Amino acid sequence: MKALAFLDKLTKDDTLPGLHIEPIKGSADSRIRTGRVDRGYRAVLFKLTEGGAVTYVFHGVYEHDKANHLAERAVLKTNPVNGVTEVRYVEPAPLADWEKEHAEYEAMAQLEAEKEATEGARDTAEETVAAEAAESAQAEAPEPAEEAAVVAKPAEPEVPAEPLLTRHGVDATALAQLGVDEALAARAVQAHTEEELLAVAEDAEAEWQELVLIALGSGQGIDEVRREFGLDAAVDTTGTEEQRILRGLQHPAALVTYTWIEDDEELRRVVEDGDFSAWRVFLHPLQKEFVERDYNGPAKLAGGAGTGKTVVLLHRARRLAAENPEARILLTTFTRNLADALRRDLVKLDPTVPIAKQLGEPGVHVTGVDALVRAVAMKAGRDVGAATGTVLGAEGYDLSDRRDAKAWSEAVDAAGGDLPAEVANETFMAAEYAMVVLPKRVRTVEEYVRVPRRGRGTALNRKQRLQVWKVIEKYRAAGRAKGALDFEEIAAVSAAYAQQRAEGGGGRFFDHVLVDEGQDLTPAKWQFLRVMVEPGRNDMFLAEDTHQRIYGQKVTLSHYGIESRGRSRRLTLNYRTTQQNLGWAMKVLDGGEFEDLDGEAESHTEYRSARSGPKPVVLAARSFAEELDAAADLIAKWSRQPGVKLETIAVLVRTKPTLTKVVTGLAERGVKIRAVEQESVRAGAVVGMTMHRAKGTEFSHVLLMDVRDGALPVGMRKANFSEADLDDALLRERSLLYVAATRARDVLAVSYHGARSPLLG
Numbered sequence: 158m159k160a161l162a163f164l165d166k167l168t169k170d171d172t173l174p175g176l177h178i179e180p181i182k183g184s185a186d187s188r189i190r191t192g193r194v195d196r197g198y199r200a201v202l203f204k205l206t207e208g209g210a211v212t213y214v215f216h217g218v219y220e221h222d223k224a225n226h227l228a229e230r231a232v233l234k235t236n237p238v239n240g241v242t243e244v245r246y247v248e249p250a251p252l253a254d255w256e257k258e259h260a261e262y263e264a265m266a267q268l269e270a271e272k273e274a275t276e277g278a279r280d281t282a283e284e285t286v287a288a289e290a291a292e293s294a295q296a297e298a299p300e301p302a303e304e305a306a307v308v309a310k311p312a313e314p315e316v317p318a319e320p321l322l323t324r325h326g327v328d329a330t331a332l333a334q335l336g337v338d339e340a341l342a343a344r345a346v347q348a349h350t351e352e353e354l355l356a357v358a359e360d361a362e363a364e365w366q367e368l369v370l371i372a373l374g375s376g377q378g379i380d381e382v383r384r385e386f387g388l389d390a391a392v393d394t395t396g397t398e399e400q401r402i403l404r405g406l407q408h409p410a411a412l413v414t415y416t417w418i419e420d421d422e423e424l425r426r427v428v429e430d431g432d433f434s435a436w437r438v439f440l441h442p443l444q445k446e447f448v449e450r451d452y453n454g455p456a457k458l459a460g461g462a463g464t465g466k467t468v469v470l471l472h473r474a475r476r477l478a479a480e481n482p483e484a485r486i487l488l489t490t491f492t493r494n495l496a497d498a499l500r501r502d503l504v505k506l507d508p509t510v511p512i513a514k515q516l517g518e519p520g521v522h523v524t525g526v527d528a529l530v531r532a533v534a535m536k537a538g539r540d541v542g543a544a545t546g547t548v549l550g551a552e553g554y555d556l557s558d559r560r561d562a563k564a565w566s567e568a569v570d571a572a573g574g575d576l577p578a579e580v581a582n583e584t585f586m587a588a589e590y591a592m593v594v595l596p597k598r599v600r601t602v603e604e605y606v607r608v609p610r611r612g613r614g615t616a617l618n619r620k621q622r623l624q625v626w627k628v629i630e631k632y633r634a635a636g637r638a639k640g641a642l643d644f645e646e647i648a649a650v651s652a653a654y655a656q657q658r659a660e661g662g663g664g665r666f667f668d669h670v671l672v673d674e675g676q677d678l679t680p681a682k683w684q685f686l687r688v689m690v691e692p693g694r695n696d697m698f699l700a701e702d703t704h705q706r707i708y709g710q711k712v713t714l715s716h717y718g719i720e721s722r723g724r725s726r727r728l729t730l731n732y733r734t735t736q737q738n739l740g741w742a743m744k745v746l747d748g749g750e751f752e753d754l755d756g757e758a759e760s761h762t763e764y765r766s767a768r769s770g771p772k773p774v775v776l777a778a779r780s781f782a783e784e785l786d787a788a789a790d791l792i793a794k795w796s797r798q799p800g801v802k803l804e805t806i807a808v809l810v811r812t813k814p815t816l817t818k819v820v821t822g823l824a825e826r827g828v829k830i831r832a833v834e835q836e837s838v839r840a841g842a843v844v845g846m847t848m849h850r851a852k853g854t855e856f857s858h859v860l861l862m863d864v865r866d867g868a869l870p871v872g873m874r875k876a877n878f879s880e881a882d883l884d885d886a887l888l889r890e891r892s893l894l895y896v897a898a899t900r901a902r903d904v905l906a907v908s909y910h911g912a913r914s915p916l917l918g
């Protein structure tokens with residue numbers, strides 16, 4: 158906070174007396190300056206003067222003596238191989254210590270910030286300040302949790318004979334050609350395991366070098382890394398040193414560390430917020446590319462949990478809105494809670510982004526996809542008849558009436574026949590309807606016996622198809638009698654209406670469509686989103702993580718008219734959680750087979766984090782009461798740690814009834830906990846949530862409870878499931894545990910009583 162106030166004053170006037178900007182005698186770089194942040198801490202900066210303009214490069218805030226120690230040795234220069242501007246030290250220094258103190262300072266500043274009022278309006282900046290990312294207090298590695306009652310620790314993997322980078326075909330020469338420091342490269346090529354490489358990478362003085370090593374260690378090809386970080390361009394050596402340094406600060410690799418605070422409005426916002434949320438300012442080069450690039454058709458961004466897919470969508474929405482204030486931009490996702498979070502974060506990113514409240518208004522319209530489907534259906538009004546005719550072969554539905562949950566089993570009973578149990582059940586029928594019948598607009602038995610059933614795991618012969626259609630007819634007849642539609646039907650009807658409206662010259666509802674959590678959408682919803690926008694430049698941008706599919710069936714977009722192949726890329730660096738938590742979560746995925754929305758096999762082995770922390774703890778108990786005791790103790794311990802607020806601790810469980818029991822049980826043991834369902838998280842209590850509700854959220858400490866055999870995977874009536882439906886249901890349970898585990902930023906713990914869940918391996 159104080160660092161931000163310092164930066165703010167500096168952009169106004171660097172001669173302000175309170176700043177005490179001073180050179181250091183005998184410093185290795187004559188540009189170095191230190192400035193007063195408060196009694197005990199000083200900022201370290203470089204002052205560049207070029208063509209009469211002054212630019213400060215903000216290096217960080219340190220305790221007084223360390224600041225001087227650093228300032229004596231730090232040198233700002235460009236990397237001779239690639240031109241990236243970096244800070245180097247004339248002699249190796251114990252950076253880790255300084256960083257620790259830096260983080261302590263941030264934690265202290267955070268506490269003080271709570272007491273202090275934020276400063277008011279700002280004047281226009283005269284200088285430009287390139288600010289280095291301030292390590293946030295939350296990035297501080299917490300104390301390892303004590304491993305009480307631990308029964309299961311992950312087995313230590315065997316160390317392979319060949320070093321990690323050698324196995325990926327990378328040697329010291331290749332690293333030198335990228336511009337990685339010789340000493341760092343020499344150590345990196347010796348690392349045998351990912352953990353060792355991560356430890357080496359953490360010592361990199363330049364952040365881009367750390368990220369490059371992590372990317373190469375995860376198996377990313379060297380050419381791809383070179384392209385991603387802009388290391389393939391020829392170095393421009395013209396001009397003065399000052400000019401080269403300024404140019405090197407604009408390099409894609411430098412922009413992971415430096416940003417330009419020229420825009421006073423931007424700085425004011427960051428200062429007033431009292432937190433320098435890195436995601437608002439610093440993007441990974443690949444994230445930046447996704448924000449800025451134009452695509453001639455639907456583009457897809459895949460990526461593991463916490464790789465910043467949502468961050469990219471928010472920046473992209475803002476970019477599109479800034480480029481064309483008249484543009485109608487849809488930012489949508491699966492649930493209302495997630496849409497609310499997207500809206501909040503978009504406003505946080507930039508309160509000047511126009512938010513469209515009504516369908517058809519210019520600006521960014523942020524809404525859950527079901528709400529949008531209904532809004533479009535309501536718009537259709539009387540015109541909806543033609544659309545229901547196209548989809549269902551009948552008219553006269555009331556769009557506000559929903560089907561009830563038992564409708565499928567009633568239809569199965571009413572149709573009779575001798576279908577095998579694994580077909581004659583609600584799960585199979587609802588999926589057949591959503592995956593084949595509705596998206597293919599099947600209205601008659603003749604159409605149904607001929608329709609391709611691509612992607613459906615269970616084959617049906619002609620006789621079985623006739624019988625399945627009987628069930629579907631019963632289902633439709635019951636709906637018609639009530640005039641009611643289910644969620645999928647209304648999406649298909651709204652899609653048909655929007656299509657007919659566009660074909661009749663009525664135009665589209667949006668100019669750009671951005672979708673988060675795409676893996677959870679059904680075919681009818683994809684078809685609906687497809688017709689919201691005219692095919693063409695920047696029409697659709699989709700973010701997905703197939704490993705996080707926890708609803709519905711696997712969808713291949715090209716089957717439903719959305720062709721993103723050739724415009725698909727993947728983010729692999731996890732910004733949210735530690736390597737230890739991520740490693741644990743990825744092990745959960747090991748037993749499953751996954752395909753993305755392009756129908757390509759998706760692996761999770763490339764996901765990495767640059768952060769380190771304690772290993773996840775698994776607590777075993779003999780009874781539910783004992784599990785609650787252990788959980789209450791653990792939460793009490795977490796909440797006593799400095800800086801940990803209750804609402805940053807979450808307890809996640811598989812089902813709503815378990816949530817009720819856990820919240821009651823923990824409250825009886827003195828834990829201040831609140832169950833959170835539709836509403837958003839409020840301060841002052843530990844958060845209890847179902848794992849489904851936790852999708853898209855994050856907490857510093859996460860405890861997954863009741864992860865026992867019989868509770869996760871949740872009990873299924875297995876006899877009634879076809880093999881394919883059972884496999885898919887189990888895959889979703891696996892994904893759910895992965896989603897839940899990847900909500901933890903710093904500390905993850907898992908508990909169960911009785912026998913552990915088979916998903917724990």
Ligand SMILES: Nc1ncnc2c1ncn2[C@@H]1O[C@H](COP(=O)(O)OP(=O)(O)OP(=O)(O)O)[C@@H](O)[C@H]1O
Pocket residue numbers: 435436439440441444460461462463464465466467468469702705731732733852853854855899
């Ligand atoms: N470039 C960045 N710099 C710093 N932090 C970042 C960056 N990108 C993302 N983050 C942070 O990482 C976390 C995860 O980001 P985000 O929610 O966008 O990821 P996601 O891929 O959508 O995750 P999930 O699929 O798990 O919901 C957030 O706390 C976000 O602020």
